[in-house]
Each structure stands twice: as structure tokens, then as C-alpha cells.
Amino acid sequence: xxxxxxxxxxxxxxxxxxxxxxxxxxxxxxxxxxxxxxxxxxxxxxxxxxxxxxxxxxxxxxxxxxxxxxxxxxxxxxxxxxxxxxxxxxxxxxxxxxxxxxxxxxxxxxxxxxxxxxxxxxxxxxxxxxxxxxxxxxxxxxxxxxxxxxxxxxxxxxxxxxxxxxxxxxxxxxxxxxxxxxxxxxxxxxxxxxxxxxxxxxxxxxxxxxxxxxxxxxxxxxxxxxxxxxxxxxxxxxxxxxxxxxxxxxxxxxxxxxxxxxxxxxxxxxxxxxxxxxxxxxxxxxxxxxxxxxxxxxxxxxxxxxxxxxxxxxxxxxxxxxxxxxxxxxxxxxxxxxxxxxxxxxxxxxxxxxxxxxxxxxxxxxxxxxxxxxxxxxxxxxxxxxxxxxxxxxxxxxxxxxxxxxxxxxxxxxxxxxxxxxxxxxxxxxxxxxxxxxxxxxxxxxxxxxxxxxxxxxxxxxxxxxxxxxxxxxxxxxxxxxxxxxxxxx
Numbered sequence: 001x002x003x004x005x006x007x008x009x010x011x012x013x014x015x016x017x018x019x020x021x022x023x024x025x026x027x028x029x030x031x032x033x034x035x036x037x038x039x040x041x042x043x044x045x046x047x048x049x050x051x052x053x054x055x056x057x058x059x060x061x062x063x064x065x066x067x068x069x070x071x072x073x074x075x076x077x078x079x080x081x082x083x084x085x086x087x088x089x090x091x092x093x094x095x096x097x098x099x100x101x102x103x104x105x106x107x108x109x110x111x112x113x114x115x116x117x118x119x120x121x122x123x124x125x126x127x128x129x130x131x132x133x134x135x136x137x138x139x140x141x142x143x144x145x146x147x148x149x150x151x152x153x154x155x156x157x158x159x160x161x162x163x164x165x166x167x168x169x170x171x172x173x174x175x176x177x178x179x180x181x182x183x184x185x186x187x188x189x190x191x192x193x194x195x196x197x198x199x200x201x202x203x204x205x206x207x208x209x210x211x212x213x214x215x216x217x218x219x220x221x222x223x224x225x226x227x228x229x230x231x232x233x234x235x236x237x238x239x240x241x242x243x244x245x246x247x248x249x250x251x252x253x254x255x256x257x258x259x260x261x262x263x264x265x266x267x268x269x270x271x272x273x274x275x276x277x278x279x280x281x282x283x284x285x286x287x288x289x290x291x292x293x294x295x296x297x298x299x300x301x302x303x304x305x306x307x308x309x310x311x312x313x314x315x316x317x318x319x320x321x322x323x324x325x326x327x328x329x330x331x332x333x334x335x336x337x338x339x340x341x342x343x344x345x346x347x348x349x350x351x352x353x354x355x356x357x358x359x360x361x362x363x364x365x366x367x368x369x370x371x372x373x374x375x376x377x378x379x380x381x382x383x384x385x386x387x388x389x390x391x392x393x394x395x396x397x398x399x400x401x402x403x404x405x406x407x408x409x410x411x412x413x414x415x416x417x418x419x420x421x422x423x424x425x426x427x428x429x430x431x432x433x434x435x436x437x438x439x440x441x442x443x444x445x446x447x448x449x450x451x452x453x454x455x456x457x458x459x460x461x462x463x464x465x466x467x468x469x470x471x472x473x474x475x476x477x478x479x480x481x482x483x484x485x486x487x488x489x490x
Contacts, residue, residue: 005130006123009065012051014133016043019076021137023297025144029279030255030296039294047072062122063115070111074104079300155265164262167474172266173449174417176409177356181222181363183423185215185441192430192438195392200399204445207406210453215444217425218463221488223250225424229462230257255279259466263354271346273339274358284338332360333367340405347412362395370396388431416449418473422462440485459483
């Protein structure tokens with residue numbers, strides 16, 4: 001066995017196995033086994049192909065395997081190392097691509113030259129890598145077994161600790177939870193955008209909705225706000241600085257939220273038409289060759305990180321690449337149209353469903369003006385401060401789409417549903433400095449079958465939205481939290 005470990009480069013297969021196993025164990029409830037196995041197969045094939053390409057240069061299996069191993073290590077752990085630099089040296093050049101890529105290329109060239117010229121055998125290096133990855137894989141296997149065989153969550157106990165109890169004799173209508181990204185409240189629209197949205201709120205009221213006056217989100221960033229709303233609680237995080245740990249915590253909190261647990265315990269089926277991944281309900285994604293649920297594992301890889309950053313830089317106009325700009329800026333538009341269609345189609349199906357729809361509207365890009373005329377490509381670059389007029393134009397277009405959707409749901413539903421229209425936060429792009437409150441003032445409109453809205457008080461924040469709903473619709477007695485806001489980085 002020792003001779004085998006010293007001479008056979010099994011580390012080439014152990015590395016992707018360990019990487020996928022570690023991610024699968026970490027996100028056990030979010031990544032299906034078949035998706036993890038498919039990802040492992042892809043990475044294993046990639047390792048073999050790289051080894052074959054390097055063999056054309058080295059004509060030696062060991063050297064080729066070590067070179068391929070270095071490439072895969074770079075790919076797998078790129079995001080982790082970059083975040084380490086960002087968190088410990090904020091703003092420093094060493095965390096930028098302009099440094100990391102040339103430095104990595106230089107380092108890799110040095111490794112290639114060293115592999116080519118080295119005369120001594122690689123037995124110690126091979127043995128070390130093989131044993132290290134075997135040990136690490138064994139540790140994660142033990143963690144996986146422990147998680148799998150550990151005490152399973154008793155959902156009733158979990159809900160009881162949160163003050164939630166079964167409601168066997170409740171009317172259980174369909175619930176449409178519709179997030180309208182960056183939809184600010186009417187006070188902010190009047191004060192900062194010189195626009196009065198009263199006609200839209202009146203139209204909602206005439207359809208039986210209740211509009212919460214002076215509603216506010218609890219956070220001014222989407223993942224934090226949604227995580228807080230779906231867990232009916234404030235986030236237990238250090239919010240002084242932006243870091244990947246906080247953001248990952250939000251994604252996990254969204255995927256494992258208490259609202260969905262309660263509704264599933266009440267017999268609800270879940271439909272995810274959002275931008276977030278949930279266990280067995282990944283966000284709809286047509287852009288990736290990889291299985292959708294593996295984004296939890298692949299997001300920190302080199303290709304995952306670069307793809308995200310390339311999209312960001314092109315959309316923000318830093319890189320002038322018109323074909324890619326056109327492709328990337330149309331992403332939200334296609335999703336919005338698809339989510340609107342799926343949400344409408346849900347209205348004709350059987351009852352007792354929880355539909356979470358997340359529309360990137362009136363969030364930028366501002367695709368249309370108030371009359372529905374498409375904006376030119378140049379105006380679809382991610383909106384910055386000073387584009388209040390474009391925001392207002394697109395908001396009016398969105399109002400029409402929202403009203404159409406609400407009318408269709410109400411007319412087509414077998415039983416009167418619950419419809420919740422919520423801005424995840426207020427506006428964030430202002431020409432001049434504004435008071436912090438404007439980053440939180442948001443739209444909050446709700447439709448209840450019984451139209452009893454006494455509990456939906458003015459200035460209610462998003463953290464109490466489902467608390468009030470469950471108290472009113474499911475005979476719960478959850479205490480409300482103090483309404484407050486947490487201002488994050490801009």
C-alpha cells in the first residue's frame with residue numbers, strides 16, 4: 001500500500017472527490033446526490049483531460065498529473081483565497097484580478113519549469129498529496145455519516161420553539177409572496193423622485209388590497225432583507241463590514257427558513273419562482289451547464305467567480321463589450337417575463353400552495369418607459385445615481401404588470417388567495433445624499449380573503465409581515481418584534 005501511495009498519482013482523482021464531498025457535506029440539505037455525482041464526474045473528466053494535454057508537453061504521467069493537479073487546485077480554491085485577501089487586506093491590490101492572474105500565471109510557469117527540469121523522483125510529493133487528500137476525504141466522510149445518522153430535526157419541536165403550532169381547522173388559502181426588487185414606498189417617491197404613486201396604491205385598494213403606510217424593510221440589501229423576512233427575525237451577524245461569510249449565512253437562512261417550514265407542516269406545496277435556491281427547488285437557471293443545485297459548491301471556484309465578476313463589470317459599463325452587454329442585460333427581463341407567466345399559471349392549479357416570486361423590477365436595468373417602449377441598449381447599463389427619471393418610468397410600467405398579475409390571480413384562483421406584494425428594500429440610487437430612512441421605505445401591500453387588515457399597522461417592517469399573517473390567518477399568537485432598521489454598506 002505504501003508503495004502504491006508513493007508511486008500512483010491518485011491525488012488527481014482524490015482532489016475533485018474531496019472538493020465535491022466537502023461541499024456536499026457542507027450543504028447536505030441543498031445539494032441532491034445525483035447533482036453532486038454529476039459534478040464529480042465533470043471535474044474528474046476535466047482532470048483527466050488536463051493531464052492528457054500536459055502529457056503532450058511532458059511525456060510523463062507523474063509530471064502531467066502534478067501540473068493538472070495545480071490547475072484544479074487553482075480553480076477549486078480561487079474564491080476562498082481571493083476572499084481571504086479581501087477580508088484581511090481590504091482595498092489592497094493583491095485581491096484584484098490585475099494582480100492575482102499575472103501572479104498566478106507566473107507561479108504556474110515556474111512550477112511547469114520546475115516539473116520539467118527536476119531529476120529527483122516525485123515519490124515524497126505523490127505520497128504526501130495522496131495521504132493528505134485521503135485523510136481530508138475520510139474526515140468529511142465521517143462528517144457526512146454523522147450528519148446523515150445524526151438526530152433528525154423534529155419539525156414540530158422546531159416550530160414550537162418559534163411559537164408556531166399546528167392549525168387543523170384553519171382556512172388554508174394559496175399564498176403568493178411576491179418580492180418586487182427595489183420597489184420604494186410612496187413617501188420616498190414623493191420626496192426623492194418627485195413622483196406620486198397614489199394612483200397605483202388606490203388601484204390596489206380598489207381590488208381589495210391593504211397598503212401599509214410608511215412600511216419599511218429591515219435591511220437595505222436583498223439577501224439580508226429576504227433572509228430576515230422569511231425567518232421573521234433579525235439576523236445574528238456582525239454587519240460592520242461586507243464579507244462572504246455574512247452573505248453565505250443569508251443564503252443558508254433563506255434556504256432553511258422558518259416560514260417555509262411552517263407552511264410545509266401545514267400541508268402547503270412550495271413553488272420557487274425566485275432568484276434564490278431552496279432544497280429541491282433551485283432557482284430557475286438556463287445559463288449554466290452545471291446542475292443548478294451545485295451552485296452552493298461551485299460559486300467560489302475560479303470559473304464561478306470570474307463569470308460573476310465578468311457579468312458585473314460588463315453590465316456596469318467597465319468593459320465595453322456590446323454583444324455580452326446585450327446578453328447579460330437581458331437576463332433580468334427574461335426572468336421577469338418567465339416568473340410572471342409561471343405565477344399566473346399557478347392561479348389555475350389546485351389549492352394550498354406557497355408561491356414565492358421574486359421579480360427584478362423596478363430594479364435596474366430599466367427596460368421600458370411608462371408607455372412600454374423599450375429602452376435602448378445604452379440605457380440598460382446598470383443604473384447609477386442620477387437616473388431617477390428612468391426608475392420612475394420603469395416603475396410605472398411595472399405597476400401595470402403588477403396590476404395585471406393581481407387581477408389574473410384573483411380572477412383565476414379556485415379560492416380567494418393571500419397575495420403579498422413587498423419591496424425587499426427602498427431605493428438605493430440617489431443623486432444627492434439622503435437620510436438613511438429612504439433606503440428602507442418600501443412597498444407593502446397585502447390581500448387577505450377575509451379583508452380584515454386591522455393587524456397590519458402603519459410603519460410595520462418586513463420582519464413582522466409573516467408574524468402578523470400567521471397570527472391572522474393561522475390562529476397563531478406570535479409576539480411582534482420591535483420595528484427597526486439595520487443600515488448596511490452601500
